[in-house]
Amino acid sequence: MKAAVIGLQWGDEGKGKVVTYLSRRYDCVVRYSGGSNAGHTVDYGNFKMVHHLLPSADIKKQKMMYIGPGVVVDLDVLLEEIDQINNLIPESRSLLRISKQAHVVIPIYRDLDEKIDSSRANQIGTTRRGIGISYANRAMRCGLRLEDFETPARAESFLNEISRTWSIKFDVKMILDNLIEKYNKIRDLLIDSSEAVRVLKEKDLLFEGTQGVLLDVDMGTYPYVTSTNCSTTGIQPGFGYPVQVDKIFGVMKAYTTRVGEGPFPTELKDEVGENLRRLGSEYGATTRRPRRCGWLDLVLIKYAIETSACNALIMTKADILSGFEKIPICMGYKIGGKFYTQINNTAHLTEIEPVYEEIKGWKSLHSKEFDDFIYKIERELGLKFAYISTGPKIEEITEL
Template identity: 45%
Template structure:
């Protein structure tokens, strides 16, 4: 099964993955890097993973970091050390694909330099993600396996540094010697933690003989190919990204899209249902809507069904999980965008990502609910299902992993 964000990220995928992880032997991250923040709560303690798959510490599940990611080795080591303090030996349950590309210190410098040079900044997290993927595509990157051949690594860094000096001159502070030492030290730290290395070729038979949960990063509307370009991330945010682990989407039994009961977005870019002022601030405070990676306040909007239909088609969603339903508790009237007006044409589904830039939302208003056991909340769920023709199978009503229920459980509680 794959779990992906059905909006602009920050939908609560980490908690949802954690909830389902009991039923899977492998949890696999297939895209993104340290720009993704997946928050989980375990034994009343909060853990924010930027690199690691959201495995449950008390389970037997193992984690795999796939070649579609870009690894920030500092962040990876930090996250492993945090988990090791509470769960000694857990690092040995993580495997990393040797083909994975690395985020290097100068990528973070480039991220800041380029963002500062833009007339209209795109809202990057400055974690070096875009420059790392750029180097991957332009064949100037470093793969993980280079760290195990120091001569090959030195030669590679020499060539890359020569090119970057021609690009940036003295703007880059990191030297090739510093980057080399950084990488070797990171390798030694990972070896000390007993992390495993493998490739998707070696793991293919293992994955296909057991159960695998693929954990996506960000959301479909931030996908490099089909999101609101250029205000997107630099990788695949859709289920199709499982191809980087050697899988086809045809091998997936289910693709769950995670959505909030409202909509949020971090950074720049179009946001058709955005709201402002006190109305937005109330939801921001109630929902704790601040980026897990950057701490930036998230932009707030009403639920956007045309965008959800777009995500359904783009990523082949077979079911939905709705989160933060409790944040809307006590609001008298709830708005839901059901259609877009695009240059005087009414559309149920955007034809392309361009439509998000010019869309004007058309709303319907629903009665609010006191809590998620209220009949009006069930009507809200049914309204979404009817308008999108996709079932909401699970409901999250709080931040803890166990604060999830099936729609059938919800119905039974309401009937009581």
């Protein structure tokens, strides 16, 4: 069985907890995209774990973890996370494998990332962790891969090439020595992508997406997107091998949030939005930036489902809305005086007017009003919910 968990909004849907819960039914969790700009917080009850690079497998259940070649690796972050899980659950480190073909985020990328975003007429709102620069260098064929450190002279030549390509000067030897020192701490965990595919071929795999479909570099709200295919289209290249995914779980909040710049049709810039942020603790796991908050947007959810081939739904944070007397749901958009319930692209979201339908709120997730909310969304989207998250902890999930 091969399955994937992706976000149907702008990320921060609670995928980490969902992946950890579902991982118990799979042999291995595969991270296939993104870098340390992702932050998946998992609450085990007696401790919390924030995954930036490590797959969100249940470390208590000793599940295998694989970081594929589509991920860009910041060695500082990776080593910190490895130490953290090994301190929490001894020997967890031995369950991790990392593709030798994964690219490395070098320190100078962060400075470049900040410089480029700061110089834009309209800033993207990047996390400035060098992720976009790493993917750009990969595309320009001058990026460093983990395997390059096997031959220091080869790694040095790439660092020199990066210096020439970006017309910047830095101490190549100092950076190289620092990176090799860190590389040596994980070299026993490295594996060629082709070998990993052979090892995992007959395993039950759960592919972990980062961010959300609306941040996908191709299908998201471009240019206010991440630098990779974080939707299902990134699975095969991020795994490094053709793979048939049987089940695609799309995770959505009961409302909508966004970090960074870009269009947000249902954003609430008032006390209600502040209340949602406070109740939902809506602050970025990576940057701690306050998230923009708004009502559920079914038009964008439909778009995300269609472009990702999602075939099962999971809702999170419905408990945050408990106690609201009325809950608006965006059912469609007015564009040029016409009403639309679906869109073909995200290019004109700043020119639309959201059209809401108010439904009766609920005091408890066990109420008829909440059931009506769920049924309404299922009817509108044409898909069923497989799970409902009822709280922050891993076990607080109900299978439907």
